[in-house]
Amino acid sequence: MKRKHKCFALFSGGLDSMLTVKYMEKLGYEVLPIFFSTPFFNPQKAQIAADRIDVNLIIHDVSKEYLEMIKKPRYGFGKNMNPCIDCHGLMFRIAGELMEEYSVDFIISGEVMGQRPMSQRKDALNSVAKLSNIKDLLVRPLSQKLLTDTLPIREGWVNKKEMLDIQGRGRYRQIELAAQLGIKEFENPGGGCLLTDVGYSRKVKDIYENNMFNMEFIKFLTAGRHFRISPEIKLIVGKDNNDNDRIAEQIDKEIVMLCNDFPGPLGVIQGIRKPTDEEVKTCAAILLRYCRKAPESSRVKYGFNHNLINLISCDKMNEEEVKKFQIN
Numbered sequence: 001m002k003r004k005h006k007c008f009a010l011f012s013g014g015l016d017s018m019l020t021v022k023y024m025e026k027l028g029y030e031v032l033p034i035f036f037s038t039p040f041f042n043p044q045k046a047q048i049a050a051d052r053i054d055v056n057l058i059i060h061d062v063s064k065e066y067l068e069m070i071k072k073p074r075y076g077f078g079k080n081m082n083p084c085i086d087c088h089g090l091m092f093r094i095a096g097e098l099m100e101e102y103s104v105d106f107i108i109s110g111e112v113m114g115q116r117p118m119s120q121r122k123d124a125l126n127s128v129a130k131l132s133n134i135k136d137l138l139v140r141p142l143s144q145k146l147l148t149d150t151l152p153i154r155e156g157w158v159n160k161k162e163m164l165d166i167q168g169r170g171r172y173r174q175i176e177l178a179a180q181l182g183i184k185e186f187e188n189p190g191g192g193c194l195l196t197d198v199g200y201s202r203k204v205k206d207i208y209e210n211n212m213f214n215m216e217f218i219k220f221l222t223a224g225r226h227f228r229i230s231p232e233i234k235l236i237v238g239k240d241n242n243d244n245d246r247i248a249e250q251i252d253k254e255i256v257m258l259c260n261d262f263p264g265p266l267g268v269i270q271g272i273r274k275p276t277d278e279e280v281k282t283c284a285a286i287l288l289r290y291c292r293k294a295p296e297s298s299r300v301k302y303g304f305n306h307n308l309i310n311l312i313s314c315d316k317m318n319e320e321e322v323k324k325f326q327i328n
Helices: 015-026 044-054 063-071 084-097 120-132 171-180 198-210 242-251 275-287 319-325
Strands: 004-012 030-037 059-061 106-109 225-230 232-239 255-259 267-271 295-305 310-315
Touching: 015 030, 015 106, 015 171, 015 319, 030 044, 030 084, 063 084, 063 225, 084 106, 084 225, 171 319, 198 225, 225 275, 225 319, 232 275, 255 275, 267 295, 275 295, 275 310, 275 319
Parallel strands: 004 030, 004 106, 030 059
Antiparallel strands: 225 232, 232 267, 255 267, 255 295, 295 310
């Protein structure tokens, strides 16, 4: 019996990627699902999905490459700060670089033609392929009947007649296929990429435009209220106890602030230089605005890491003034 070829499957954890893996497995291919982790897209959802369909997931961190790519994506951004075409191209390219290590013959993905307005138009799929440097080794099983034949099709590794012709934004055919393949649990569409979220993208854009686009600043973006004090200085204020805990876990060499005499939020000052005394006072005044029990004039303690050896007295900033500094 002729050997079925082995393939990587780019795996996001969404229904389409689950279908692609199980459909190709049903046809007899050895499929290795691989997830590319970035600061904006963690593997939690993908791992849950992989467990649901009983496959072993390879997780590969591409944070360094991703941060370089997003500084100047060739095809720009989507509605928010999501460089979808360049993102997909990067992941295909890195998958191509890993093929020899895993003895893989070609690469598949769950992309459906016309499903997403930016990254899954036919021309966008072609652009992704060009960016990857391995465009002739890509197969999209859910839509391949509608796409140009690539090497695996031409060489007979993959039978085009067995591929599908799903297109558009509706999901009824995917739901039917899921039932046929025994996939009963899957997430609603929406994806797990933080860069598609409006509020998160606003914070990303802020650090992007103020020369803070690195992990030192990115790591704090999922928690707290964020304030731009100056082009070089920003403040983060916890929203509740859970938020305070999430912020505290990330603290390394930042300046930390707390209300001195009353319980309240945790504040963190970040910057690409040391803040001035006036900037520290501004941060303290904003922090006090969110310390409900503190009077209009109160004290704030602060210091590097959790060594809060400094004390400053100031008035709470009024809400209208606070809004001028708020990023989200």
